[in-house]
Amino acid sequence: MKLALIGYGKMGKAIHEVAKQRGHEAVLIIDADNLHELTPENIKQADVAIEFTSPHTALANVLFCLQHSVPVVCGSTGWLEHLDEAKQMAQQHYTGLIVASNFSVGVNIFFEVNKRLAQLMQGHDNYDVTLKEIHHTAKKDAPSGTAISLAEQVLEQLGRKEKWVNEVAAHPGDLSIISERIDPAPGTHHVKYSSAIDDIEIIHTAHNRTGFAMGAVLAAEFLKNKTGFFGMKEVLNL
Numbered sequence: 001m002k003l004a005l006i007g008y009g010k011m012g013k014a015i016h017e018v019a020k021q022r023g024h025e026a027v028l029i030i031d032a033d034n035l036h037e038l039t040p041e042n043i044k045q046a047d048v049a050i051e052f053t054s055p056h057t058a059l060a061n062v063l064f065c066l067q068h069s070v071p072v073v074c075g076s077t078g079w080l081e082h083l084d085e086a087k088q089m090a091q092q093h094y095t096g097l098i099v100a101s102n103f104s105v106g107v108n109i110f111f112e113v114n115k116r117l118a119q120l121m122q123g124h125d126n127y128d129v130t131l132k133e134i135h136h137t138a139k140k141d142a143p144s145g146t147a148i149s150l151a152e153q154v155l156e157q158l159g160r161k162e163k164w165v166n167e168v169a170a171h172p173g174d175l176s177i178i179s180e181r182i183d184p185a186p187g188t189h190h191v192k193y194s195s196a197i198d199d200i201e202i203i204h205t206a207h208n209r210t211g212f213a214m215g216a217v218l219a220a221e222f223l224k225n226k227t228g229f230f231g232m233k234e235v236l237n238l
Contacts, residue, residue: 001224004046004070005062006029006038007053011075014213015050040068047135048073048220049128054140055079062086062097071096071226073219075103076144087229091150096226098235101145106140107189108232109222110204114150114191117202118157127200129195130169132178132189142179147188151175154191186212 002026005012008031012013016026027045027053028206030038043049051058055078066089067185074097083099090097102108117180121127131154135148140177141167143151154175162173169176186206193200206212215232223234 001025001221002027002047003043004030004043004049005074006049006051007032008067009052011052011209011212012050014209014214015052016216018210018213019220024217024219024220026200035090039057040062040086043068043070046070047224048218050075050220051055052076052216059086063089065093066093066095066097067091069095071098071223073098073103073216073223075100075216077101077148078141092229096223096228096230098134098219098223098230098232100215100219100232101113101149102187102212103219103232104204104206104211105148105215105218106206106211107204107235108215108236110189110202111149111153112238114204115153117193117200118154118192121193121200122157124157124193124195126197127195128172129154129158129191129193130159130176130178131164132180132192134180134182134185134191136185137181139181142181143177144179144187144189146187147177147179150189150191151177160215 003026028042049072051061051074058076058079059082062072133144161175164175167178188205191202219235
């Protein structure tokens with residue numbers, strides 16, 4: 001498979017290594033110093049584009065690829081208020097789009113565990129729930145996209161929580177997400193239910209970026225020649 005890698009920081013380089021190991025070729029690599037090479041002619045060489053940049057550039061990059069009928073796997077977070085626009089572009093140009101807050105196979109299994117635990121805790125109001133996420137200091141957004149996904153899953157199940165806040169909760173209806181930035185942490189997410197009697201906690205800890213990179217490449221393999229919007233649940237058949 002021929003890939004376009006848009007964003008070539010630590011994550012982009014890790015994706016490139018995994019892609020090579022799986023027999024794929026990066027026909028286009030775009031970073032801050034060669035943005036002029038992101039042209040219609042160059043992007044059309046790729047079967048799939050993998051986009052990992054920033055909240056400020058992701059939407060434009062995704063729309064550009066979709067406009068030229070190149071399916072996109074996007075791991076950038078912080079831009080999802082514009083997701084409907086990207087979905088419409090994919091539909092208009094008969095191509096595919098995968099957007100995920102986290103591509104790690106382990107995290108996506110963790111998502112399913114989180115949803116099930118929240119279902120089980122719905123009737124147990126004596127337990128309060130809080131989230132904590134820890135990432136490296138170079139991470140640009142807080143809370144992490146993964147933490148937001150976890151929080152939204154909890155909110156869907158627990159009627160006693162109304163919204164998430166990125167601070168210590170001031171009201172019973174607030175779901176607290178605490179964000180810490182510590183090097184060299186690749187990413188740790190905690191979901192904790194606490195009562196006067198005991199605590200129940202689930203934790204996912206990433207040891208390196210390889211799991212994220214592998215998931216992104218698996219998503220690209222899944223998306224090739226497909227039309228529509230998908231998530232990692234479809235990629236991993238969860």
